Amino acid sequence: MRIAFYGSSLLSSYWNGAATYYRGLLRDLAARGHQVTFYEPDAFDRQKHRDIEPPEWAEVRVYEATESAMRAVVAEAARADVVVKASGVGVFDDALIEGVMKAARPDAIRIFWDVDAPATLAEITPAPDHALRRTLPSLDLVLTYGGGPPVIAAYEGLGARRCIPIYNALDPETHHPVPSDLRFAGDLNFLANRLPDREARVEEFFIKAAAHLPDRAFLLGGNGWHDKPMPSNIRQIGHVGTRDHNAFNTSCLAVLNVARDSMAAVGYSPATRVFEAAGAGACLITDAWVGLELFLKEGEEVLVARDGADVAEHVRSLTPERAKAIGEAARARILAEHTYARRGAEVDILLKREAERVRARGIAA
Template sequence: MHIVILGLSITSSWGNGHATTYRALVRELVRRGHDVLFLERDVPWYAAHRDPSGTWAGRTELYASLDDLRERFASEVRKADLVVVGSYVPQGVDVGAWVQGTAKGVTAFYDLDTPVTLAKLERGDFEYLAPHQVPGYQLYLSFTGGPTLGRIERELGSPAARPLYCSCDPELYGPGGGKPRWDLGYLGTYSHDRQPVLERLMLDAARGWPEGRFVVAGPQYPEGVVWPPNVERVQHLAPPEHTAFYTAQRFTLNVTRADMVRAGHSPSVRLFEAAACGVPVISDAWEGLDTFFRPGLEILVSHDTRETLGYLRELPESERQAVGQRARERVLAEHTAAHRARTLESYAREAASGRAP
């Protein structure tokens, strides 16, 4: 297939989780023989934080404006077998309208932020998607599965809402050697709704265990955050550094955004990346988590400071390693980028044939 993807970013992982997902997916599609063109709006905040070129596959082009996009890439969109528009694309409503009016092949909306998107639509916030556009996409590809998919079809009129979860790249994420440097770490951009959970599950644990070693990596944290003295801060961590970061932890923490907790069935890329490294994950609780990992066996669930400290100080080392190994085996069997590429292929081909995916 000839595939065109219009996404938030593939060139910069600064302050977003989209880039790593797109890179892994595009690479696997290219490996399977598809021609993939990724179109990205050239914006100053990503231009100032580009990751090293050559860390992603396919063809990538930057466009300066909506007019520039229309003038330079109309023929590519018109001849494509599949055109995908991602969430949070600048001027996404206008981009989507242009794609739906131009493309001759299958069109899809890829929502890497489904619960956030649905909450925005309820508020009348049509930043990158408008409700009337949903029926015009033959596929609604969602980072969230479960009951939310039925809601997208019933309430928004999608012909086919299907899960296309985030994944990990097993060529980039794997076990490391050496002694862990930190007892617990967290990787994530600041979010006001995640911060109270981070405080409860990690920062309060750090305050309650001064001998413990903790680390938080990610940008945009406000100056008012009070970091305990045993919590190290890393402002930004490029994807090539993620594996070394995860494997330097005894445990890693996953904290989910409030909208995604409410929707359930919304795994974050941190879950799969850390698990692929064989590092046991301590996660907040949300509906559907047990469809990706078995709690207590492949993932550890914490509701409060006491539970977090219990894992850190009381779980035997042999069981800690076993949890990480079982999670890694689960990821390699079900949650790699190669799995997602094959899934996308099947959705696109069935949509093109006129059959419901």
């Protein structure tokens, strides 16, 4: 099928945590014979911070962040068998969801793909006239990268015909064990951009943990932290491109994951970092959230912390031998159950079933 996918960016992970998710899924769908065109705006300096060049498995259309350019790419939705509008494009989101679904052919499959369901739902639930909310009943599918039963119930309660989580996963060709790199040496490494609904949890799980262990080395990667007061044992390195994520994850004793407030509250929302760390065979310490057991087993494949003191105790007591065993167990579990090949197979089946339903609808009409 010809898939027109309107998202934030396939080429850059700069202020764009969904990049790895898009790449893993769309690459697998292309391998299954689908023709993917990804439309991304030239916005937020992402084109200046590309992690990859346009891949052979997708056509990437970068358009100017202007209304006229947006309207031009919206019109191209009419060529596709599957039209996807993702959340968080960042420019013209309302116009895009209404425009591409209006431009789509009657026999096309219409999908809203939410990569931040808690935030989206918080925005549209109190707003009956929101563009996305008005569009929901006309869509064939809402797909989300997490959220589980609470998100499914919320979307279907707002009029979505069907909501299905397609969780984050691992692409073993891009995230895998590599030799350690002195640039990323540390006892606990943490990679995250500074966002308002994560900052308090970062203070608790990372900054307080570092304060508890002044003799241990903490490494922080990501944008926006330059003016945040921190203990002297935290070293900041700014944006880390995806090509360096493997080394970032393998060059330390353990890697930390901290969910944003909304993700932690909803649960069932494993971050991309969880799968990247596991794919590299890193020992992961994560904050606690409902649904974690669907992906990793506490104490054997992942270490779980309820606060900064727990994180500090994990780091203090962790030996290199145990860290290695946990990392290897996590990698085996994720490779067996949570790869993008598995997620791509799920989506491929969904698309084929929806195509049959749309055809039947056309015959009946």
